[in-house]
Amino acid sequence: MLSPDEYQAALAQLALRDADLAAVLHAHGAPVVNPRPTGFATLVLLILEQQVSLASAAATFGRLETLVGEITPARILAQTDDDLRSAGLSRQKARYVRALGDHVADGELDLDALDALDDGEIISRLTAVTGIGTWTAEVYLLTALQRADVWPAKDLALAVAAHEVKRLDSRPDEATLIELGEQWRPFRTVAARILWHHYLNTTRKKGKTKP
Template structure:
């Protein structure tokens, strides 16, 4: 069974990472610990992550809330009862409507079992989910990090993570992802929590006034 972090162990892991990486220690000193971002292991959570693909978090949440208004509880069966036009009224694009319905069908057919994922290693989960149209590595990374709390996931396809590493480490914009992944090796086996610190830094640093 893969290693997981919990609310109880979260700050301890942050402290361990701060001992390894002085830049993380500085982030925690300036901005405090990152929030304990988590989501339940449900179909709705995966729908939410699909909606977040390549759009703002606010836009994705608006679409999710519209779906909730329409069906009360976001389940595979209820989603499959909606027409594509009704999905569009809930701010779901044609592509994302298709992706969400593929996922719903896979769960109903038994091809995907979210509860079984709780006992599986990352790569087996990735293999099963990426076999579905519209689910790529970023979606799997966020699901495994937030819904399953696996400790060692680095979502290198996430632009905020990439930019946060470059900014925190003072690297040029053109630094390739391969170099960033080498830097991230020092954060094993807690790259998920390292990513939480990076997201926290990215969000807080954007709000800070520029230096005089």
């Protein structure tokens, strides 16, 4: 887990190493970290966030909480598909959250044990669940487990921000974004937060694109 002091030190190091990231920090200040809680409910929210806006996912998550109360594997598995769809989940995402519930309830996925594992092993275990891909696993590592060197190269907002901040000729594809991120090791999580900070304070406000 990246401690607050380590986070501040990483911001300072990245600003010294990269003038473009330093310019984002100068323009908008340091991004505030609001860690997500670890556990089942956060993974459900991340599934809901796949390929939709954060606001849309949050609204669906709120309706799901209204339906089941505390979001636990047992309460999700007690719902029918029609119940889940009444909360706004697509048929596919209802299947995904149910698959996650099955894995956790059956003990195939021990969420409490993840923090003791390295990043690659965590990603491997999470992506064994239907509906959890690399992006979902990496964002869980970054926002909930607070790992220091995670780079979600499939993230659209990250690509848009990198295009603008680094003044690239075109929006980078996944392979290009992976290569770009290498320069910011071992603090790619912090670099990602800086780029997202730019996106939230410029691109999204202008309505150019949405994640």
